[in-house]
Amino acid sequence: MAGRDYYETLGVSRTASETEIKKSFRQLAMQLHPDRNPGDKKAEESFKAVNEAYAVLSDPDKRAQYDRFGTVGGTPGFESGFGTLFEDIFENFFGGERGRRTRGRRGEDLQYEMKLTLEEAATGVETKIQVPRPETCSHCEGSGSEPGTHPETCDTCRGRGEVRMSQGFLTVARPCPKCHGEGRVNKHPCKACRGEGRQRAERTLQVKIPSGIEDGMQLRLTGEGGGGVQGGAAGDLYVLVRIAEHELFARDGADLYCEIPVTFPQLALGAEIEVPVLNGTETLPIAPGTQPNEVLRLRGHGMPRLRERRRGDACYRLILEVPQKLSARQREALEAYAAAAQSDHGPLSLSFLERMKKLLG
Ligand SMILES: [Zn+2]
Ligand SMILES: [Zn+2]
DSSP states (O other): OTTOOHHHHHTOOTTOOHHHHHHHHHHHHHHHOTTTSTTOHHHHHHHHHHHHHHHHHTSHHHHHHHHHHSOOTTOOOHHHIIIIITHHHHHHHHTTHHHHHHHOBOOOOEEEEEEEOHHHHHHOEEEEEEEEEEEEOTTTTTSSBOTTOOOEEOTTTTTSSEEEEEETTEEEEEEOTTTTTSSEEOSSBOTTTTTSSEEEEEEEEEEEEOTTOOTTOEEEETTOSSOOBTTOOOOOEEEEEEEOOOSSOEEETTEEEEEEEEOHHHHHHOEEEEEEETTEEEEEEEOTTOOTTOEEEETTOSOBOTTOSOBOOEEEEEEEOOOSOOOHHHHHHHHHHHHHTTTOOOHHHHHHHHHHHHHHO
């Protein structure tokens, strides 16, 4: 780069003011910036040259030295100049977009809905799922250009990504119609992905659902989402677990609830009844004198807790079913019971009678 005319490099005259030099530099640097011309060696060389020229001409002392001797000792090279002197300027140019341009576009996060039965949620599941997703094109490695080619700087906007239109006093900037604001035009789009950088694919993934998973929980499979473009990272895949309603059980955390119809004699006399648990049945003892709607528990027969050994309980609400038809023999027996129990009062009815008496004086 020695011997290159710095004024020529920046496209300004030898008498250009500091403002003119800065303005010209900004324009050129933006156009030639590596973020806008990935892989373009020529643009990179020009960008270095422009940086070097600006490092000298923007400094009054160095500029004077250069004007006198045609060279400057200790001229900052591309590396140091870019990192220090120009960082702030580029921050202004590209703002938050700069990082995105440098690292390419990250693939999107995807969600896969997985339906499980309550029994499967209890045991945990290891299964394969088929996930349709866009993957980084293997032919162009996500660049979107045929191997060996690169997008070229857009000649309509000269890489700026926008065109300015003057209307009277107003200058309006619009996204460049040719490159859609990209600043570059892909003249040799990849034949495999038609320049998209990605292709649709269906991928089989192994998924392990832990026992005790709850409805609505998500598992994240890092990097299994949409493929990145231009060197961007892949997104993540979220497996959303949906647990189907169970015929008998409602779930509350690790506890399972079931309503069990029982008869008056079972509650009054006590009984042992067969009740469902997940994957089988158990015997539930009912103590004599149990009230309707009471909830009895079988400890440890509920759902496993996520990442714990302890299980919840199976809970049974006892629903009293009153017979709607009675045989002659049943009616006789029941009438005999009613006659025998006429003056009996349990704690509920005693308390009720007490309060009613108070109210009536
Ligand atoms: Zn491709
Ligand atoms: Zn353009």
